[in-house]
Amino acid sequence: MPRQNIELRIRRQDSPTGPSRWEEFVLPWQPSMNVISCLMEIRKNPVTKQGQKTTPVNWESSCLEEVCGACTMLVNGKPRQSCTALVDNMPDGPITLEPLTKFPVVRDLQVDRKPMFEALKIVKAWVPIDGTYDLGPGPKLSQAEQETSYAFSRCMTCGCCMEVCPQYNTRSDFIGPAPLAQVRLFNAHPTGRMNAHERLDAIMGRGGLVDCGNAQNCVEACPKEIPLTEALGELGKQTTVYWLKNLLNK
Amino acid sequence: MKVSDRSYFALKRLHSLTGVVPIGLFLLEHLFTNSKALQGEAAFNDAAAELARIPYVGAIEALGIWLPIAFHMVLGVIIATTSQANLGKHGYAKNWQYTLQRVSGVLLVFYILFHTWMTRFDSDYLNSVSAYAFVGDQISNPGVFAFYVVGIVSACWHLGNGLFGFAIHWGLATGRQAQRNVARLAMAVFVVLTLVGLNSLLAFAGKGVYPDWLTKPHGTEHGAVVYEGGQH
Numbered sequence: 001m002p003r004q005n006i007e008l009r010i011r012r013q014d015s016p017t018g019p020s021r022w023e024e025f026v027l028p029w030q031p032s033m034n035v036i037s038c039l040m041e042i043r044k045n046p047v048t049k050q051g052q053k054t055t056p057v058n059w060e061s062s063c064l065e066e067v068c069g070a071c072t073m074l075v076n077g078k079p080r081q082s083c084t085a086l087v088d089n090m091p092d093g094p095i096t097l098e099p100l101t102k103f104p105v106v107r108d109l110q111v112d113r114k115p116m117f118e119a120l121k122i123v124k125a126w127v128p129i130d131g132t133y134d135l136g137p138g139p140k141l142s143q144a145e146q147e148t149s150y151a152f153s154r155c156m157t158c159g160c161c162m163e164v165c166p167q168y169n170t171r172s173d174f175i176g177p178a179p180l181a182q183v184r185l186f187n188a189h190p191t192g193r194m195n196a197h198e199r200l201d202a203i204m205g206r207g208g209l210v211d212c213g214n215a216q217n218c219v220e221a222c223p224k225e226i227p228l229t230e231a232l233g234e235l236g237k238q239t240t241v242y243w244l245k246n247l248l249n250k
Numbered sequence: 251m252k253v254s255d256r257s258y259f260a261l262k263r264l265h266s267l268t269g270v271v272p273i274g275l276f277l278l279e280h281l282f283t284n285s286k287a288l289q290g291e292a293a294f295n296d297a298a299a300e301l302a303r304i305p306y307v308g309a310i311e312a313l314g315i316w317l318p319i320a321f322h323m324v325l326g327v328i329i330a331t332t333s334q335a336n337l338g339k340h341g342y343a344k345n346w347q348y349t350l351q352r353v354s355g356v357l358l359v360f361y362i363l364f365h366t367w368m369t370r371f372d373s374d375y376l377n378s379v380s381a382y383a384f385v386g387d388q389i390s391n392p393g394v395f396a397f398y399v400v401g402i403v404s405a406c407w408h409l410g411n412g413l414f415g416f417a418i419h420w421g422l423a424t425g426r427q428a429q430r431n432v433a434r435l436a437m438a439v440f441v442v443l444t445l446v447g448l449n450s451l452l453a454f455a456g457k458g459v460y461p462d463w464l465t466k467p468h469g470t471e472h473g474a475v476v477y478e479g480g481q482h
Contacts, residue, residue: 237421
């Protein structure tokens with residue numbers, strides 16, 4: 001039986017450095033609601049459960065179909081996209097919403113996922129094709145390679161894996177699973193492979209691959225079921241070979 | 251201390267390597283020698299004396315055991331401090347393993363210091379006639395016995411589960427199935443080593459389990475008894 005009312009407990013924070021507080025809201029149930037439509041309802045009339053007038057809750061969202069990653073937040077303590085967090089699929093009781101804890105809060109449920117994007121720059125998660133002449137079409141990929149790479153290309157840098165990773169925190173320099181998986185992706189690309197050593201150099205430093213602790217929470221949390229732990233193993237192999245080659249040849 | 255990126259990688263990889271070779275190998279040897287206690291006082295004391303007669307034993311001990319353990323310990327504690335355990339929020343099986351790896355490592359720092367002091371430097375030990383009797387006397391104290399149990403289980407866990415991390419760090423197990431298999435192997439190593447270790451501990455109290463079917467070479471059922479001085 002669907003619930004009559006939806007109760008929400010939301011962790012609010014007015015500014016990046018300000019204190020956080022809990023606010024509770026109650027709104028009438030409607031068919032097919034997700035967390036975002038709940039937040040939109042609150043925005044129409046931002047009054048708490050206790051009848052206090054408050055500010056509309058701030059959150060970020062874009063695609064609303066779980067491919068952009070922007071609306072990622074902690075829903076009942078688990079990192080996930082709030083657009084696919086359907087109210088009717090959730091257990092009874094209040095729904096708890098919190099911002100991700102591993103990224104700086106901008107306001108309320110909105111965080112700045114910039115550290116992840118910076119890490120993508122550090123590991124050179126791209127295929128360099130700019131030049132002074134047309135490079136022509138790249139080499140063909142086998143079907144099997146395409147399928148493996150496709151899995152890694154589904155990453156939307158939502159930050160779920162970073163949120164659950166015990167090695168990704170303020171005490172550690174670890175860049176986290178998501179950027180590393182992109183090294184796996186671009187090192188497998190037939191053109192990207194030409195710069196594989198640059199990416200390996202980038203992840204063999206402080207905060208790189210060796211700071212992974214194999215807790216393997218990342219693969220459990222990934223909403224896109226990206227085989228992150230396989231990427232980490234594969235990069236382990238690539239860095240081992242590259243390291244030994246350098247030791248013996250340089 | 252500031253280390254360059256390259257040496258950081260090498261140090262971390264050495265940390266992983268030393269855990270298996272030589273420290274893992276040493277643990278196997280240690281459990282092997284301890285298991286001699288199942289064959290009685292003389293058998294264990296002989297085995298211990300034989301170890302002391304290894305050529306270059308001082309160098310092997312210092313460079314092959316103490317140095318790697320000290321290195322693994324120091325870097326391990328540093329690694330553990332960079333972790334933000336989150337078992338409470340995300341209680342996945344592998345997260346338990348990850349957390350227990352760090353907990354067992356820290357326990358082992360204390361255990362190894364205690365154990366090395368008691369059975370290597372303590373004057374009572376050095377003056378004792380029988381190493382077997384000395385250990386038996388030690389573990390008659392329930393607190394010490396409990397600490398030994400914790401130490402043995404921690405060491406076996408840390409090596410067994412460490413093999414899982416080792417296989418992924420070095421890229422030996424890359425696929426999901428391969429990693430699953432390594433995880434199973436790691437747990438099997440943990441269980442077997444723990445049983446062997448705890449049994450040898452009990453042997454020092456004269457309570458080791460040492461049935462013929464398990465401990466006699468196959469085919470000797472009707473032949474001569476091979477062991478002398480055993481307690482069974």
